Amino acid sequence: xxxxxxxxxxxxxxxxxxxxxxxxxxxxxxxxxxxxxxxxxxxxxxxxxxxxxxxxxxxxxxxxxxxxxxxxxxxxxxxxxxxxxxxxxxxxxxxxxxxxxxxxxxxxxxxxxxxxxxxxxxxxxxxxx
Numbered sequence: 480x481x482x483x484x485x486x487x488x489x490x491x492x493x494x495x496x497x498x499x500x501x502x503x504x505x506x507x508x509x510x511x512x513x514x515x516x517x518x519x520x521x522x523x524x525x526x527x528x529x530x531x532x533x534x535x536x537x538x539x540x541x542x543x544x545x546x547x548x549x550x551x552x553x554x555x556x557x558x559x560x561x562x563x564x565x566x567x568x569x570x571x572x573x574x575x576x577x578x579x580x581x582x583x584x585x586x587x588x589x590x591x592x593x594x595x596x597x598x599x600x601x602x603x604x605x606x607x608x
Contacts, residue, residue: 490548497541504534
């Protein structure tokens with residue numbers, strides 16, 4: 480039933496939603512341990528690997544769905560980077576108590592520009608006429 484519900488959602492929306500969810504796991508796997516400064520390094524590594532498993536369970540299908548539905552690898556990467564930035568800013572603010580500054584906002588706008596230009600002429604695997 481859940482699978483058939485997802486089939487009715489546009490592939491780019493499914494791809495974006497899965498990438499967003501996977502990035503939550505990825506961000507915690509990569510940076511969550513920074514809040515636990517006294518935890519042993521090997522414990523942080525093991526916990527990060529465990530969390531990263533769930534990231535891959537979402538990220539791999541996201542990229543496959545997108546790629547099989549006309550989103551190039553280059554476009555997937557650009558989309559993923561912007562999603563990563565959005566997730567990370569919220570994570571840094573709420574988990575690590577870091578406040579973004581104006582220059583971080585400018586950098587984010589440049590990344591949004593990168594996504595725009597990556598999608599500008601469609602799938603580069605298709606012959607341009």
